[in-house]
Amino acid sequence: MKYDVIVVGGGMVGAATALALGEAGLQVALVEQHQPEPYSNSLDTNNDADLRVSSINLASEAWLSKLGAWQHLQQMRLCPYQRLQAFEHQHSVVSFSAQDIKHTHLGHIVENRLLQLAIFKQLSNNVTLYCPAQITALQQDAEHATVTLNSGEVLQAKLVVAADGANSQLRQLAAMGTHGWQYQQACLIALVRTPYPQQDITWQQFTEQGPRAFLPLTNNQASLVWYDNAVKVKQLAALTPEQLQPLLLQAFPEQLGQVEVIKSGWFPLAKMQVNNYFQHRVVVVGDAAHTINPLAGQGVNLGFADSKLLTELVIAAYTNGEDLAAKGMLENYQRKRRLANTLMMAAMDTFYVGFSQQMPLVRKLRQLAMKAANNSGELKNIVARYAVGLS
Ligand SMILES: Cc1cc2nc3c(=O)[nH]c(=O)nc-3n(C[C@H](O)[C@H](O)[C@H](O)COP(=O)(O)OP(=O)(O)OC[C@H]3O[C@@H](n4cnc5c(N)ncnc54)[C@H](O)[C@@H]3O)c2cc1C
CATH class of the missing domain: 3.50.50.60 (FAD/NAD(P)-binding domain)
Known part of the structure; x- marks a missing residue:
């Protein structure tokens, strides 16, 4: 043909x-x-x-x-989500909102x-x-x-x-x-049921072991991404939802709420x-x-x-x-x-x-940079517009 x-x-x-x-x-x-x-x-x-x-x-x-x-x-x-947050802890948060770039949402x-x-x-x-x-x-x-x-x-x-x-x-x-190259880290993906109604925010916490991300879904569900070293991620992925649940609640920040794990899997990062x-x-x-x-x-x-x-x-x-x-x-x-x-x-x-550097000086500089980024007004909006594909 x-x-x-x-x-x-x-x-x-x-x-x-x-x-x-x-x-x-x-x-x-x-x-x-x-x-x-x-x-x-x-x-x-x-x-x-x-x-x-x-x-x-x-x-x-x-x-x-x-x-x-x-x-x-x-x-x-x-x-859809209207807000995006990246943080290490409550004092170093960068937040983006759809309002700031005059849109109804940042993505789906x-x-x-x-x-x-x-x-x-x-x-x-x-x-x-x-x-x-x-x-x-x-x-x-x-x-x-x-x-x-x-x-x-x-x-x-x-x-x-x-x-x-x-x-x-x-x-x-x-x-x-x-x-x-292959990164040393891999990521675990977990589908969870959340106690909260559909959320309008996606967030990512940076930890010493790697980021923890929350992606909202409909019907009281959400997708969680747990980055960690590849050996640990494979071990986590082999657990049943019931075994994984307490570890996940420990690894994610409190704002996640009491989620229930439905299923999980893992992906290499390359x-x-x-x-x-x-x-x-x-x-x-x-x-x-x-x-x-x-x-x-x-x-x-x-x-x-x-x-x-x-x-x-x-x-x-x-x-x-x-x-x-x-x-x-x-x-x-x-x-x-x-x-x-x-x-x-x-x-x-x-x-x-x-974000994977944990030396005290680097951490301090990173926290200062995040604070500055969050207060940078138009510069922050330029980054947001780039991330959502508008420029
Ligand atoms: C954990 C994780 C999270 C991610 N999150 C995001 C995200 O939030 N946002 C984002 O933009 N991206 C994300 N990505 C990346 C995204 O998933 C990929 O970029 C995307 O799937 C690529 O799409 P694709 O169509 O190019 O390739 P694929 O999705 O890989 O599709 C390839 C298709 O080709 C078919 N195929 C393969 N070989 C053959 C063959 N020989 N003959 C015929 N058909 C064949 C397959 O069946 C498949 O349907 C993520 C990736 C990972 C691993």
């Missing part, structure tokens, strides 16, 4: 890429290995939220709304699967979904790229987008190198970026291109920004009758996205290193 573009990986970023291209009239194949579980809000099903949630910033929301996918998510589940906490389903729902007839399907081979020549699926089907296109996540098989088939964002007719987006410390919840937002720019450039090339894998166009994509992603990764590393 012949297409204009093949997108491999139908996670949040790949699905959005296929959606944007399909809406512009391109013929797209979207290859995804797993069928996402459908959403149901009926009372006889287990209606707990998923463990994998993301904080979606205003820029991503605006783009997904323009594509018509956000509206489907609103029919399912999502939790959404379940990854529900956002994926919302995007799938909006896919037009121009997008052919191959799911469940995996790729087994890639070939490139002067005119086309050809992908073989495990079903034996052969797909051909001008451009192939690798959106198949951090361990991208397509990136490996295209022999695209990466650089980065920083990675591809050396080059394209190789002939293969181009990478999202986690296939970069992974970042989830400290400030930026990973998928960077992925959506990759996807938005790439699809704009490809649609312009399509409209002008140009090659959809023109080198100059892909170089333009690479230059802009590499810079933006590298800057955000550097900011996360500064945070990570800055």
